[in-house]
Amino acid sequence: MTKETVFTLDNVSFGYDENKFVLEKISFDVNKGDFIALLGANGTGKSTLLKILNGLIFPNEGKISFLGKDLNEKSLKDVDFKFFFRKEVAFLFQNSDVQLFCSTVEEELSFTLLQLGLPQPEIEKRVIEIAKIFDIIDFLPLSPHKLSEGEKKKIAFASLLPQNPSVFLLDELTSNLDPKNERFAKDFLKTLHNSQKTLICATHDLDFAKSFADKIAVIGQNHNICAFGETKEVLENEKLLLKENII
Amino acid sequence: MKLDTKIPSWLLERESLNSRRPLKGFFFEKSAKSFLRFLARFEEEHSPSFAVRMDTRIKGIIIALVLFSILFAKSLHDLFIFFLFSLLIYFFTKKTIHRIFPFVLIYFLFFLFIAFPAATNLVVNGEIVLPLFYTKGILFGVNIPQTIGITKEGLISLARLFLRSFSSLLLTLFLFGTTPIEKILRDLPLPSSFKILFLIMLLNIKKLLKKSYDTFLAGISRSPISPDFNKRKNITGLTLAKVFKESVRTSEEIHLAMNSRCWNKKMFPPSRFVVSSRNLFPLFAVLILAVMVFSL
Numbered sequence: 386m387t388k389e390t391v392f393t394l395d396n397v398s399f400g401y402d403e404n405k406f407v408l409e410k411i412s413f414d415v416n417k418g419d420f421i422a423l424l425g426a427n428g429t430g431k432s433t434l435l436k437i438l439n440g441l442i443f444p445n446e447g448k449i450s451f452l453g454k455d456l457n458e459k460s461l462k463d464v465d466f467k468f469f470f471r472k473e474v475a476f477l478f479q480n481s482d483v484q485l486f487c488s489t490v491e492e493e494l495s496f497t498l499l500q501l502g503l504p505q506p507e508i509e510k511r512v513i514e515i516a517k518i519f520d521i522i523d524f525l526p527l528s529p530h531k532l533s534e535g536e537k538k539k540i541a542f543a544s545l546l547p548q549n550p551s552v553f554l555l556d557e558l559t560s561n562l563d564p565k566n567e568r569f570a571k572d573f574l575k576t577l578h579n580s581q582k583t584l585i586c587a588t589h590d591l592d593f594a595k596s597f598a599d600k601i602a603v604i605g606q607n608h609n610i611c612a613f614g615e616t617k618e619v620l621e622n623e624k625l626l627l628k629e630n631i632i
Numbered sequence: 633m634k635l636d637t638k639i640p641s642w643l644l645e646r647e648s649l650n651s652r653r654p655l656k657g658f659f660f661e662k663s664a665k666s667f668l669r670f671l672a673r674f675e676e677e678h679s680p681s682f683a684v685r686m687d688t689r690i691k692g693i694i695i696a697l698v699l700f701s702i703l704f705a706k707s708l709h710d711l712f713i714f715f716l717f718s719l720l721i722y723f724f725t726k727k728t729i730h731r732i733f734p735f736v737l738i739y740f741l742f743f744l745f746i747a748f749p750a751a752t753n754l755v756v757n758g759e760i761v762l763p764l765f766y767t768k769g770i771l772f773g774v775n776i777p778q779t780i781g782i783t784k785e786g787l788i789s790l791a792r793l794f795l796r797s798f799s800s801l802l803l804t805l806f807l808f809g810t811t812p813i814e815k816i817l818r819d820l821p822l823p824s825s826f827k828i829l830f831l832i833m834l835l836n837i838k839k840l841l842k843k844s845y846d847t848f849l850a851g852i853s854r855s856p857i858s859p860d861f862n863k864r865k866n867i868t869g870l871t872l873a874k875v876f877k878e879s880v881r882t883s884e885e886i887h888l889a890m891n892s893r894c895w896n897k898k899m900f901p902p903s904r905f906v907v908s909s910r911n912l913f914p915l916f917a918v919l920i921l922a923v924m925v926f927s928l
Contacts, residue, residue: 436888439892441888441891441892442888468894471891471892471893471894472894475892476889476892478885478888478889478892480885482839482882483882483885483886483888483889484889484893486828486831486832486835486886486889486890487831487900488812488814488815488818488831488835489814492900495900496893497893497894499898499899499900500893500894500895500896500898501894501896502896502898505901528814530835530838530839544893548894
C-alpha cells in the first residue's frame with residue numbers, strides 16, 4: 386500500500402545571501418507516518434531545512450509541496466490553507482527562548498489553540514491534560530523564562546501538542562534535557578510515531594536516530610543531501626558518516 | 633615509562649602574573665545589573681496577599697478614583713486625607729519602607745530642583761514668610777522683587793504639588809508592587825498586537841540585560857587583570873553591539889515562532905472578574921471616602 390506523501394522537496398536551494406547557499410538542491414519525499422532523522426554536522430543547514438518545511442522561510446530555487454499543494458509565500462496567503470497548514474505542522478525550535486514568548490506556561494500551552502479559535506473550556510481541558518502528561522502542572526502559573534533550559538525545552542515540546550498536529554518538525558529535541566526527561570521525550574515520540582504522526586527530527590544523537598527513526602537524511606558539508614534511506618542502510622555507511630563529521 | 637604528550641612545556645609550568653585589580657563593572661554592566669534588580673523587585677514576592685489577589689481592574693478603578701479626587705481637591709486638608717489614604721494603600725503592598733527609599737530619594741531631589749523655585753515670590757506673589765536674599769530690584773534689565781523669599785502662597789502651592797504628586801507615586805508603586813506587569817497588560821482593554829509587542833519587548837529587555845551581565849561575568853572570569861580604560865570602553869562597545877545584533881536576531885526568530893504557532897492576533901482573554909469582598913470592599917471604601925471629603 387502506498388503511503389500518502391506529506392512533503393515533496395524538489396531541488397530546493399536556499400541562501401540568506403544569493404551567492405552563498407545554506408542548502409543546495411535538496412530533494413526527497415516525506416510520507417505519512419515517517420520518522421526521519423536529519424543528520425549533519427554543525428552549520429550544514431538542518432535547522433534551515435526545518436524552517437523551510439514549516440513555511441517560515443522560502444527556497445530561492447526549487448519547489449516544495451505539502452499534501453500535494455505548493456508551499457510558498459503565495460499559497461500561505463490563502464487563509465484556509467494557512468490555517469490548515471499551521472494546525473497540522475508543528476515546529477520545535479532549537480532555541481526554546483524564542484519559542485516561549487508568553488508570560489506564563491499556561492499561556493504558552495494555550496497559545497496556538499487560542500489562535501485557532503477553540504472555545505475556552507476546550508483550551509483549558511487540553512492544557513491541563515498535556516500538563517499532567519508532561520508533569521508540569523506546577524509550572525503552569527510560572528513565567529517560562531525563569532525556568533531552566535531543560536524545563537524550557539520540555540515546555541516548548543509540550544506546547545506543540547494541544548493543537549494535535551499530524552506533522553512534527555523537531556530541532557534538537559533532546560538537547561538540554563536531563564536523562565529522565567530525555568527518556569520521557571523519546572518514549573513520547575515513539576507513541577506519536579505509533580499513532581501515525583509524521584516526525585522529522587534534526588539531531589546529532591546517532592543512538593537516537595538508530596533506535597527511533599525509520600529513515601535518515603544526511604546533510605553533507607556541501608549543504609546537500611548526501612544520503613537518504615532506511616536507517617540501517619545509512620548508518621552502515623561509516624565512511625560517509627566519518628567524511629561528513631557525523632561520527 | 634614516560635608518556636609522550638604533545639602538551640607544550642609552558643603549559644605544564646607555573647606562571648606568575650603581575651597582580652592588578654580584577655575587572656570591575658563598567659557603566660553599562662553596572663546599569664544592566666541595577667536595571668535587572670529593579671525589574672526583579674517588581675516580580676518577586678507576589679505572595680497571595682489581599683492586595684495581590686485583588687482584581688487588577690478594581691485596582692485600576694481605585695487608582696483612577698483617587699487620582700480624580702486628588703485632581704479636584706483644592707484644600708490642603710482634603711489633599712492630605714487622600715495622601716494618607718494613598719499611603720495606607722501603599723502599605724498593602726507589604727513591601728517595607730526601605731524598598732521605596734530610593735524612589736523617595738529620587739523624588740525629593742527632583743522635587744527640590746524643579747518645584748522649589750515655585751515657592752519663591754519670583755513665581756508666586758504673596759506674603760514673604762522666609763526672606764532668602766536681597767537685590768537691587770533689577771537683574772540683566774529685568775525687574776525683580778527687591779526681597780526674594782519663600783511666600784506663604786508659594787508654600788501652599790508647593791504643598792499641594794507635593795501631596796498630589798507623592799500620592800500618585802504611592803499609587804503607582806502600589807499597582808506595580810502587587811501586580812505583575814504582564815497581568816496589568818492582560819487585563820487592560822488594549823489592542824492584542826500592542827499587548828503582545830509590549831510583552832515580548834519586556835521579555836527581551838530582561839533576557840538581553842541578563843545576557844549583557846553574563847557577558848560581563850564571563851569577562852571577569854577570563855580576565856585575571858583589569859584592562860585599561862580604552863580597552864574597557866571597547867569591551868562595553870562590543871557587548872552593546874552584540875546585544876543589539878542578538879536582539880535583532882531574537883526578534884526575527886520570535887516572529888517566525890509566532891507564525892509557526894498560528895499567530896492570529898488573538899490575545900489571552902482578561903482574567904475572570906470575581907465578585908467578592910476582596911474586590912468590592914476597597915472600591916466602596918474609596919467611593920465613600922471621596923464622597924465624605926467632598927461633601928464636608
